[in-house]
Amino acid sequence: MMLKWIGATCVVVAAAATGFRQASRYARRPREIRQVIAAIGRLETEVGFATTPLVEALEAAAASCAGPVGELFRTAARLMDSSPHLTAAECFRRALERSWRYTAMRGAELQTLWQMAASLGVSDRHDQVRHFRMAVSRLEAEERVAEEERRKYEPMCRHLGVLGGALAAVLLL
C-alpha cells in the first residue's frame, strides 16, 4: 500500500516537472528574443558609431547579455578571431549551430539570425546598420507572438502537468 502511494507521488512529481519545464520554455523564449534584440542593438552602436572591428563588437554584444544568448555571441567572436580562413558569415552560422539547442528560441528567430549573418562585415557602415535593423524588426514581431504564447500557455502547462499527474496517479491507484 505504501509502495502505491510512493509510486503515485513519483508519477505526479514527474508529470508536474514536465509541465513546469515546458512552461519555462514558453517563459524563456520572449526573454531570450529581447536579449538578442539588445545584443544586436549593441552591435549597431559598435559598428555604426565607433566602426569597431567585428570581433570586438561581438564581444561587447556578448557582455551585454547573460545565458545562452551571451554564449552565442561570445562563440561567434571567438570563432572569427581564430579562423581567418572562414568568412564572418560562416563563423556566425557555426556559432548558431553550436549554441542554438541551449536556447529556448525557435525556427523563425534562427532564420532571421542566419540571414543577418550573410551581411556581416562585407559592406559599409550604413548597410551593416540597415541589416541589423531589419533583423531587429523581424525579431520584435516574433517577440510579440512569443509573449502572447507565454501568457496563454505558461500557466496552462503548469496546471496540466500537475493535474495530468494527479489523474494518472488516481487511475493507477
Next chain:
Amino acid sequence: MLDRLFPILTGPVRRACERMPAELRRVAEELRVRAERPLEVVAAGKPWFVSADGTAGPHPSGAYRPTREDCDRLMECITRHSLYSFEEQMRRGFITVAGGHRVGLAGRAVVENGRIRLLRDVTGLNFRIAREVIGAAEPVFSQLIDLASESIHHTLVLSPPQGGKTTFVRDLARLVSYGRWPLGASFGKGLKVGIVDERSEIAACDKGVPAFDVGPRTDVLDGCPKAEGMLMMVRSLSPDVLVVDEIGGAEDAGAVEEAAHAGVRVVATAHAWGVTDAEKRPGLARLIANRTFGRYVVLQKGRTAGAGVRAVVLDADFRPVNRKPFLAPATADMLLGGGGERV
C-alpha cells in the same frame, strides 16, 4: 621579410609564401596578389613569380594563380571580417594593417556624386612590407642638428616612392625622442615629438599603441588628416618636433608654415626625385621658395642589390652640408635587407 605578412595571409597564397626559399622571403619587399594572374613577390627591385609549392622564378609560367575566392578570403583576413572599419582608407585605395604594412587595392570603384563611395570586387592586393630599421637616420643625424636652438632644422625628406622616406623619418623621430644626439650636440634630453600618422605607416599604431619604436616622448595622431592633425597637435600637445609623411598640397604647406611659425620644428617627407622635382609642386614650391626648410635629405636607392640607400643632405641654399654623401655600408645593408632586428 615576407614572414611578417603571415598573420594577415590565408589559404593557398599563404601556403605558397611559406614554402618559398628562406633567403628570398628575407629580402622580399612586396607581395602582389592578382586574381587569375601569376602570384608575384618583389625582392631587391626584381619580380619573382611563385608557384603553389613555393618555387620562385623570373618567368610567370608555372606560377600559382590566385582565384577570386582567394582574394575575397584575403580581404576578410586583412580587415578582420570588418570591411566597414576601413571605409575611409578603401576610398583612397589602400588599407594599413596591423604591423604597419600597406595593402594597395585594385578593384571596381563605386562612384557617387563624383566621389568614390567604395571599392568593390577587390581582385588586386599589393602588400608592401613595412620594415623598421633602427639606425636608418643615424649617419646623417649630425647634419640635421641646429645647435643654436638645441633642436633639429626644419627638414624635408625627398625620394621617389619606396625610397625609404617613412623608414628614415621613423628613425629620426626615435633619435630625437630618446635624445640620442651625436657627439658635440648633447642637449641633455630628448625632445617632445608629435607624429601625424595619416596612413598609420610611421608608427603603425595598434589600438593606439605604436608597433614601431618611435621614442618615449612621442605622441601619435593615428589616421588623422595631415593639415588638421598638425594644427591640433601644435595646439594641444605642444611638440618640439612635428613629423608628417607625404606632404604635397597647398593645405599641407599652410599647416607646415603655421607649425613653423608656432616655433615647432617640422620634419616632412614628399615624393620627388630631388629638390628640382619637388619645386614643380605648387605647395612645396612655396615652402621651398620661402626657405622654410633648413635641410633637405634626398634619398637615392642603389642600382644594384646590396648597394643600399644614399642620403644626400642639402642646406636651405641647396648646397651639400657634407661634400661627400654618406654611404654607411652597415646601415645600407640594414635598409635593404635587415628584418628589423633591434640594436
